[in-house]
Amino acid sequence: MLELKGVTxxxxxxxxxxxxxxxxxxxxxxxxxxxNGSGKSTTVNLICGIYPVTAGEIVFNGKNLAGLPPHxxxxxxxxxxxxxxxxFPNLTVWQNLLVARNSMEDVHSQSFLARWLGETRHTRGxxxxxxxxSDLADKADDLASNLAFGEQRRLELARAAAAKPRLLLLDExxxxxxxxxVQDLIHRVRGLRxxxxxxxxxEHVMQLVMNVTDRICVINFGQKIAQGTPDEIQNHxxxxxxxxxxxxxxxx
Amino acid sequence: MEFYFGLAQIIGIHxxxxxxxxxxxxxxxxxxxxxxxxxxxxxxxxxxxxxxxxHIVPALIIASLVAGLFAFLxxxxxxxxxxxxxxxATIAFSEVVRLFFFNLSWRKTIDGIEAGPDSxxxxxxxxxxxxxxxxxxxxxxxxxxxVALVMFLIWWSDRARSGAVLRAVGEDELAAHSVxxxxxxxxxxxxxxxxxxxxxxxxxxAHTATYVDHxxxxxxxxxxxIAYPILxxxxxxxxxxxxxxxxxxxxxxxxxxxxxxxxxLFGVIIILTxxxxxxxxxxxxxxxxxxxxxxxxxxxxxxx
Amino acid sequence: xxxxxxxxxxxxxxxxxxxxxxSTYALIGIGFTLIFGAMHKLNMxxxxxxxxxxxxxxxxxVFFSAHPLLVFxxxxxxxxxxxxxxxxxxxxxxxxxxxxxxxxxxxxALFFIDEVIIHITNASPLxxxxxxxxxxxxxxxxxxxxxxxxxxxxxxxxxxxxxYVLYRTRLGLATRAVSQQNVAAQLxxxxxxxxxxxxxxxxGLLGGIAGAMTAASVGxxxxxxxxxxxVKGLIVTVVGGLGSIPGAIIAGLMVGAAExxxxxxxxxxxxxxxxxxxxxxxxxxxxxxxxGKSINRD
Numbered sequence: 079m080l081e082l083k084g085v086t087x088x089x090x091x092x093x094x095x096x097x098x099x100x101x102x103x104x105x106x107x108x109x110x111x112x113x114n115g116s117g118k119s120t121t122v123n124l125i126c127g128i129y130p131v132t133a134g135e136i137v138f139n140g141k142n143l144a145g146l147p148p149h150x151x152x153x154x155x156x157x158x159x160x161x162x163x164x165x166f167p168n169l170t171v172w173q174n175l176l177v178a179r180n181s182m183e184d185v186h187s188q189s190f191l192a193r194w195l196g197e198t199r200h201t202r203g204x205x206x207x208x209x210x211x212s213d214l215a216d217k218a219d220d221l222a223s224n225l226a227f228g229e230q231r232r233l234e235l236a237r238a239a240a241a242k243p244r245l246l247l248l249d250e251x252x253x254x255x256x257x258x259x260v261q262d263l264i265h266r267v268r269g270l271r272x273x274x275x276x277x278x279x280x281e282h283v284m285q286l287v288m289n290v291t292d293r294i295c296v297i298n299f300g301q302k303i304a305q306g307t308p309d310e311i312q313n314h315x316x317x318x319x320x321x322x323x324x325x326x327x328x329x330x
Numbered sequence: 331m332e333f334y335f336g337l338a339q340i341i342g343i344h345x346x347x348x349x350x351x352x353x354x355x356x357x358x359x360x361x362x363x364x365x366x367x368x369x370x371x372x373x374x375x376x377x378x379x380x381x382x383x384x385h386i387v388p389a390l391i392i393a394s395l396v397a398g399l400f401a402f403l404x405x406x407x408x409x410x411x412x413x414x415x416x417x418x419a420t421i422a423f424s425e426v427v428r429l430f431f432f433n434l435s436w437r438k439t440i441d442g443i444e445a446g447p448d449s450x451x452x453x454x455x456x457x458x459x460x461x462x463x464x465x466x467x468x469x470x471x472x473x474x475x476x477v478a479l480v481m482f483l484i485w486w487s488d489r490a491r492s493g494a495v496l497r498a499v500g501e502d503e504l505a506a507h508s509v510x511x512x513x514x515x516x517x518x519x520x521x522x523x524x525x526x527x528x529x530x531x532x533x534x535x536a537h538t539a540t541y542v543d544h545x546x547x548x549x550x551x552x553x554x555x556i557a558y559p560i561l562x563x564x565x566x567x568x569x570x571x572x573x574x575x576x577x578x579x580x581x582x583x584x585x586x587x588x589x590x591x592x593x594x595l596f597g598v599i600i601i602l603t604x605x606x607x608x609x610x611x612x613x614x615x616x617x618x619x620x621x622x623x624x625x626x627x628x629x630x631x632x633x634x
Numbered sequence: 635x636x637x638x639x640x641x642x643x644x645x646x647x648x649x650x651x652x653x654x655x656x657s658t659y660a661l662i663g664i665g666f667t668l669i670f671g672a673m674h675k676l677n678m679x680x681x682x683x684x685x686x687x688x689x690x691x692x693x694x695x696v697f698f699s700a701h702p703l704l705v706f707x708x709x710x711x712x713x714x715x716x717x718x719x720x721x722x723x724x725x726x727x728x729x730x731x732x733x734x735x736x737x738x739x740x741x742x743a744l745f746f747i748d749e750v751i752i753h754i755t756n757a758s759p760l761x762x763x764x765x766x767x768x769x770x771x772x773x774x775x776x777x778x779x780x781x782x783x784x785x786x787x788x789x790x791x792x793x794x795x796x797x798y799v800l801y802r803t804r805l806g807l808a809t810r811a812v813s814q815q816n817v818a819a820q821l822x823x824x825x826x827x828x829x830x831x832x833x834x835x836x837x838g839l840l841g842g843i844a845g846a847m848t849a850a851s852v853g854x855x856x857x858x859x860x861x862x863x864x865v866k867g868l869i870v871t872v873v874g875g876l877g878s879i880p881g882a883i884i885a886g887l888m889v890g891a892a893e894x895x896x897x898x899x900x901x902x903x904x905x906x907x908x909x910x911x912x913x914x915x916x917x918x919x920x921x922x923x924x925x926g927k928s929i930n931r932d
Binding site: 193 | 486487490491492494495497498501502504505506507508509510511512513614618
């Protein structure tokens with residue numbers, strides 16, 4: 079459903095991503111891993127439209143995304159989370175979810191004025207169920223900045239889910255989490271997939287990547303160096319060298 | 331009594347001016363163009379009632395739309411830039427508007443008297459209220475009707491999704507863009523709404539003052555427009571109201587006995603407020619505390 | 635044909651005058667840009683502080699009939715001191731990430747300084763000693779006013795001094811370190827507050843000279859000067875590219891020249907309309923200024 083064909087991104091003289099080909103299938107959890115500075119976050123930013131690609135194309139559901147700004151890509155069904163949490167700190171939890179309801183379905187099923195001003199019972203019900211799923215129901219009226227770290231991470235995930243995406247880009251969602259929190263995240267990511275969402279997971283934390291993904295692509299210096307199932311990747315020599323060889327074991 | 335009606339009118343008009351800046355400030359942008367929109371509203375409404383003998387209400391509505399149109403038109407190019415750039419771009423726009431009216435001369439003979447904008451000499455014959463026999467209390471009520479309307483509309487949309495969307499853009503543009511908000515559209519919409527509101531303020535001002543000239547609409551007026559919401563805090567429209575009452579009511583008019591010392595005091599108060607309450611008088615903590623205090627429930631949470 | 639030459643010569647004359655006077659805009663622009671570079675914040679008090687410095691210089695002149703150069707030195711020192719005070723009351727104790735509060739506090743300080751001046755002088759303009767009042771240099775078709783030449787020379791000298799401080803001294807190194815990598819600079823043991831305060835003082839010293847020069851070339855000192863100079867300073871800062879000193883210099887000269895050309899072509903009433911329209915177009919289509927990097931900061 080998502081295809082990157084020869085995607086390249088240069089910043090000045092720096093080649094951040096170089097001729098990357100990725101193909102993510104419907105309803106799979108696809109992992110994108112690589113050492114620091116290997117171009118993972120840049121890839122996420124290219125897919126969701128924050129940077130334009132220098133060369134190559136990104137095709138989503140058969141549609142070339144070139145030139146679409148981020149908000150239109152969201153409507154097309156691509157949502158994301160951020161590596162360093164970027165909630166709206168002075169909005170309440172409820173408002174954080176409310177502003178994110180910009181899916182094609184939401185945009186077209188309601189009149190402009192109704193969307194601008196109103197919370198229909200339908201909207202309210204959907205937000206409530208997302209809050210329930212994210213264990214944030216009792217925090218609805220709290221400011222996002224007053225949440226604990228784990229709750230903020232859950233809210234980021236919930237906010238992305240509120241846009242009813244078909245593809246969810248998770249940019250290092252486990253950064254800074256302890257072992258239990260990662261376990262909790264694994265359940266949530268699986269739950270999202272079971273509800274029909276395809277997931278592209280960019281991650282450092284091996285506990286998460288190896289447990290939850292169907293397929294993994296390893297990149298280094300902006301290029302693909304290996305692709306396969308978690309088992310295959312774990313035993314891949316180039317990967318051992320580029321990734322596990324250079325880091326002191328499992329970072330978590 | 332006359333004095334208090336006059337004061338109430340000034341306060342009302344400045345509340346409208348402050349709120350016109352408030353709307354765009356929710357999206358995190360600072361515009362010094364409000365004085366320009368205010369001037370456009372003042373001159374348009376004045377021209378309509380004096381030269382074309384319009385009633386005040388349609389004149390005011392048209393003036394608001396004209397100011398809004400200008401805000402919309404300059405919003406597109408101007409909002410390509412942000413922060414300090416936008417401040418300077420809007421200063422430029424506001425000054426261009428002022429200098430346009432400084433040079434504008436459009437005289438016509440109405441009922442045997444020559445009237446209309448007379449470039450440097452200003453626009454002196456805006457006498458709709460007096461000519462139609464409105465009492466001062468009626469004029470004051472008329473002004474506050476619009477103050478109430480504008481305040482209510484902003485307060486209401488701030489509680490709805492629209493307020494959250496504006497504030498989301500103000501807090502983190504990139505994140506807002508990524509959750510599907512068209513930030514350019516939101517900012518231009520806010521600028522347009524601000525322009526329309528400033529236009530109403532200008533139209534009311536021209537008719538209560540009966541005389542306007544370009545010196546009314548300097549950068550200083552634009553600075554006041556942003557000063558009210560910053561001092562009052564961007565959490566609530568009532569902060570702006572409070573700031574205007576304090577500055578215009580207490581400081582400028584109430585402490586007349588102090589002579590020009592009150593202007594010096596004005597600077598001191600601004601500096602002190604910003605040091606002691608950087609988020610304004612009605613900042614996040616204050617508003618949260620007030621809401622809790624009043625047991626006021628904002629949104630229908632599941633376990634409400 | 636003859637008319638054309640007269641036109642051309644007069645136009646050249648106005649460009650020259652404009653460039654020379656533009657050097658005061660450049661100085662004010664450098665001051666704004668220095669402070670912006672250090673703190674990424676706007677100091678709206680800056681031009682008012684410069685004018686206030688010139689007033690202190692005037693006091694020395696009126697009461698002690700000091701030498702004009704001493705007047706300049708006192709103006710500069712006074713403005714530097716005001717710069718320090720402004721830093722303390724408008725920046726030092728306001729949270730770093732609250733740009734609006736700091737901006738508003740400097741607007742408050744601007745009102746305060748303006749009103750104190752108005753209170754003391756009863757709002758009437760005061761004569762300021764002109765240096766080289768009538769002297770001028772004839773260059774054939776065009777001529778150069780002596781006072782403007784002095785203004786220009788003083789601007790060049792102060793800019794050179796500033797660049798020396800910034801690039802050849804330890805203090806300058808610290809200033810540049812803080813402006814580029816605030817946190818890293820702190821970790822290296824640089825006292826950020828002290829460095830920021832120093833930047834304000836240095837910018838103030840520069841501003842005092844600019845304020846005295848403006849007053850000297852206009853011939854009077856008046857609180858009415860602060861608002862236009864503030865606006866010109868902001869324009870120069872932005873056109874030059876935020877934080878760029880060479881940009882501010884070139885932009886200052888450009889604004890000075892453009893102003894005089896439009897004054898010549900369209901008269902005093904319409905001059906600013908064209909300058910400002912030009913600025914608006916420039917800002918929108920070249921938002922990073924002449925030498926600005928591709929940043930879009932608040």
